[in-house]
Amino acid sequence: MSLPARTEAQRPARRRATGGGRRALALASAAAVAALLAACGPEGAGAEPCGGATCTPDQVCVYPPGDCGEGGIVPGNYGVCQPRPTSCDTATPREICACDGRVYASACEAARAGVSIGSGEECSGAAPPGTIACGSYFCDAISEYCQIVEDGHDELFKMPTRRTCEEIPTTCMAEPSCDCLSEAATDPREGDCSSAPACTRGESGSFAVQCLGDLY
Structure with missing residues (x-):
């Protein structure tokens, strides 16, 4: 990955900062970081941290059921990037609670939407008619x-x-x-x-x- 070239607008800001302007230095540094992350593309700023890796837009970070990325010392260190399903026509129907607090028709549908299975607490009070909550299911x-x-x-x-x-x-x-x-x-x-x-x-x-x- 090549670093973005410094623009003319950034150069005077940097020179003013070296003359003692702390605010100018902070603004210039923030602009440089933003430009660097933007240059990294989807594997940089826009990617989801998952087990020390980054998932691409066509992947989903799958955590152990109920973890939602909060079970490890470092958030997300138990996750695994897996391909997002393109179809759930053959999935076993079993309504589940996902980490985003929504109820999905199956674990496959949740993965297709890009979310992992929650603990059940995220969907408190949202049990579909005719069902009872049982953890994630x-x-x-x-x-x-x-x-x-x-x-x-x-x-x-x-x-x-x-x-x-x-x-x-x-x-x-x-x-x-x-x-x-x-x-x-x-x-x-x-x-x-x-x-x-x-x-x-x-x-x-x-x-x-x-x-x-x-x-x-």
Whole structure:
């Protein structure tokens, strides 16, 4: 990359600054930095920092779900630049909350818009009709429940809490209850709980099951 040539307008400003004008020096320096960034093109000022790299306009910075670039010591150091999808026709429909606070029809649609999956807090109160919020995702309020699994390892090795939408077993569909779902959640064929789960039922009749489990 070649540096932009200094213009005639910049030269007198620089000479005045060397004569003691601090304001002129600041203005000249700011103009030089702006010109340099503009000369760098899309990989310079206009690019998005992502894991120490920069994403091009046809890429999206993908963070771990719920991170949104805030999970590392340096913002964005967990992100990975990936190609933006050009079509989501074959994507599994699962409404998600993205880092921009909007609800998308799928993770693919969010990536297509250039945003990563959020934690769910960004879309507080924005659950689509007929769904319940479950972390980054929205579960069907009738046929699914929110399973919340906390890692049972010590703090040093603990994985982040996982929230997923799970289908209500057919054995529970006739008359869904916390007793039936709690039993299903501890069944290795149905759920991921390794401890006795705590089940709650919301005002809308939706269920959430929380427990300890091995997330490795």
